Amino acid sequence: MNEIAMRILQPEGWAAPKGYVNGIAARGTAVFVSGQIGWNAQQQFETDDFVGQARQALANVVAILREAGAGPEHITRMTWYVVDKREYVASARALGVAYRETIGRHFPAMTAVAVAGLIEDRAKVEIEVTAMVPDGRSAA
Secondary structure: OOOOOEEEOOOOOOOOOOOOEOOEEEOOEEEEEEEEEOEOOOOOEOOOOHHHHHHHHHHHHHHHHHHOOOOHHHEEEEEEEEOOHHHHHHOHHHHHHHHHHHOOOOOOEEEEEEOOOOOOOOOOEEEEEEEEEOOOOOOO
């Protein structure tokens, strides 16, 4: 995490969350990444596995961030939409591995929401992010 552009918000006395932070204060150029699903650059699914789709969605997020001169370390907010809460919870360990391999050990403010479905029928997860590129770095 770029300590100059971001500050983790952790109220005194609160237990530290695992895998995310309660809040981040940031400055710089905002980058908004629309919801990414687990298909490849040609909009084709290579797997119906939840963790596999999550890994691909995260890779898609990273690719879009790179277009703005940003990286995973600049993510300030991440929202996950999952179609099966039980599958999400049951996949926690493998999902954590996929997350760390793609995003690293950067944990932004995060929300996960169980939804009835996504627009693409085969999609099991959709991930959207907000990132802040520090002043002086490319953002366009």
